[in-house]
Amino acid sequence: MLWRQSISTRLAVWYAAAASATLFCLFAAGYFILEAQLVHGLDQLNTSEFGELRAHLMRDYKPDDPAFVETRLRKPVERAHALFYVAIEDTRNESDFRSSNLGDVQLPANPRHDAYNIVLPQAGELRAGVFRLAPLVITVATPMQGARAQLRDYLRMCAALMVAMVAASLGIGIVLSRAALKPIRLISETANRIGSDNLDERIPVGVVNDEVSTLARMLNQMFDRLQASFNEVRRFSAEASHELKTPLSLIRLHAEKMLREGVSPQHEEALIVQLEEIARLDQIIEELLFLSRAEANAISLQSEEANPAAFLQWFAQDAQVLCEHHSLRFAQTHDGEGRVSFDRKRVRQVLLNVLTNAIKVSPPGAHITLRSVLEDGTWTLVMEDEGPGLPDHEHERIFERFVRVKQPDADDRGNGLGLAICRSIVTLHGGRIRARSGAAKGLQVVIELPAASSAASVAA
Template sequence: MRSIGTRLAAWYALAATVTLACLFVVGYQLLQSYLIHGLDLLNAAEFEQIRARLGPDYKTLTSEVINQRIRETTEYASVLFYIDIHSEQHGTVFYSSNLQGRAIPDIPGKHTYDAAIAGVGELRVAEFVLPPFDVTIATSASQVRKVMEGYIEVCSALLAAMLVVSVIIGFGLSRLALKPVRLIRETANRIRSDNLSERIPVGQVRDEISELARLLNQMFDRLEYSFNQIRRFTAEASHELKTPLSLVRLQAEKLLVAGDLSAAHEDAVQMQLEELARLNRIIEELLFLSRAEARVITLDLKPLDPERFLHGFAQDARVLAEHHGRQFVLTREGEGTVAFEDKRVRQVLLNLLANAVDASPRDGVITLRSSLAAGLWRVSVEDQGPGVPGEQRERIFERFVRLDNRGGDDKGSGLGLAICRSIIELHHGRIWAESGADGRGLRVVFEIPATQIAVDTTKGPAEKTRPAPELA
């Protein structure tokens, strides 16, 4: 049982049922002893009646008279009592006919006890002395047994009902008791890098849970501070690096233009320029990501026709794909307009296309699908490459994550998909990766709401992207 709520409910139900069971056991003992005591009182009352009927001069009476008197006394109660009166001197002076010739068992040293006679049943026996006679009176205990059996049946039903009710009450109580914990979990779950200022609400009551919430909030304070430091550092470092980098590039270009370098030196400077361009691109991308995180990027959203936009993109994409020996296919469904910034979405598609080209085998088909339905524009780019294992598909959207799955001379920096995610989230959409058709290749999908009511980039992304269920 993983849930604390379930465990609490189970413990509560167990404790309540066991307590009730103990009470029933005590009740059973008490009830049984009261009933048996009642039988003993009955036997004693019958004895008193016999003694009264015999009178104070019973010692002078003959056995026949005694028998006669007792028979008259006990006639009415012959179904209730089993009586045996005997003495050493006179032998048996009275013996109830309902005993059917069987003797009442005797337990030496005991005056009241339980016994059973075959054909008669269970009896409660009491022995009395009426000198010189020993009087043994027994009464049927079968009613007591029936009452006790009924008690057990009722108690079992009550215990079963108690178990069900206590499980329900236990669940209710545990839900109530764990409500603050759920609140902490939900809030903590919402707190992410783009939402670090949110805090867990702390109640007025000072208990263990509010103390935990306070400690977690303090931890979030420290985390937010560290995150902000890192963000500021990235933004400032990228910004500060740009100027010296441009100077180095200018110097290198100047050296090339001067034309007094040897062929080997010219190659070296050329290589430096290429690496500088790459470095510049990384800095630009980091700056973009920092600004997107700081929500200072404003999109130029216009209602556009995705069909026209994709038609233009497909022409370039086809040329690019064919240049690398890949095929490019575009499929479109649905009509309408979508508010998006074409430059940014084009950047996303180019990133996805570049990844697909890198991953595809020669002559591999890269498919771009677009569908516009139910207020959602959905676009996917699918290739026939090696794909990405399920557990890594979310990771590839993190910065600088590059998997060793494309082989060859991979010069990527691992920022492409992080930028794609930022751009799509700025459009209040989401992006994720899944496996391609038949489990082959990779399909990267993004969705953008067709109509965005408020174009407000100061708001956070609508929802952090999460992988959608696999289609294939």
């Protein structure tokens, strides 16, 4: 889920949520303030209407006349009947006066407040105010319809602004979080690129001294330490291989001398086994030295432009002999025209290594094929056998040093360095080598070498 995978999405959503929640609180506060102001306005309207009524009453005041209120107020009250509902109670004789817009309905009283809201069936919601002018209690009410309409408009505007705010804050949040996380992305891209073959690269550190540049600096220090220990290991394996060569030669010379001088038949057999093992050790040391030098870029290729078809014919002669010796059949094909620049000796070494592996696992009478195609600037060589093949998870592992996969029928005497050497030679050529399952069973080893120079040479 994108939400879980991306910090930038999470930050954008949090930002949008925080901004929208803040705006929502402001709008809610605004609603209550606006409502209070509108109600206050209505209260003032009621007060001013009361002021008018009082002015009419006070002129030539005759409190003992029971019809006094009716005669003085009926006219002014009816003039304002669209805006005000008026009810007057005389506390002495319990007679009352009501504006005609009230009909038979009483304006309900509220014992706790002098200003309050009421709802009348014919008039809807009203704001009422109670005013005392002894012995009269005057209730003036005015419709809240206008105020409610204003509040509804306000709510509609807030809702529209909230939608705009959510969209805008999401957009701003995405832009801001991307900008804030850019240094982290840079760090992860660089760290991803740094591998055993380019330990020199470092994460660029900004001029500012913030948390991200501290992290980048710490990672760079870690890469420094890693590079130092990598170099140490490489140096150790190169030096150890080198130092082992001399004592090993001496042991071999002594064994050969003893063989020449003559020993008992049992000792002679032991000495021959010893010499075989020494030869094997010698080969391992040579191969390790080659790998160390290749890693240190100390191997220079003797590349020359050549025709792959001619090179393959030359290789096929040796391959044929080797396969016949093991009762196997070898076939080779080549498609594509052009010339490629490569080190013939090294590429032959790669093909021989791969062929030897195929021979080791092939049952008698099986076919081994080498298909070569030169097209689109790539020279592809595929060696396929009819052996037992390998499970998918081993396809990459077999290129590591000293990795040998147990095969029931195969000759198990390899050192597990052949394919590691093949990979370093192919990498030195700027190409790649990989294994995959064959069309039927068996294994395919695919070698791809860049052949950019072929196009140039054909054009020339």
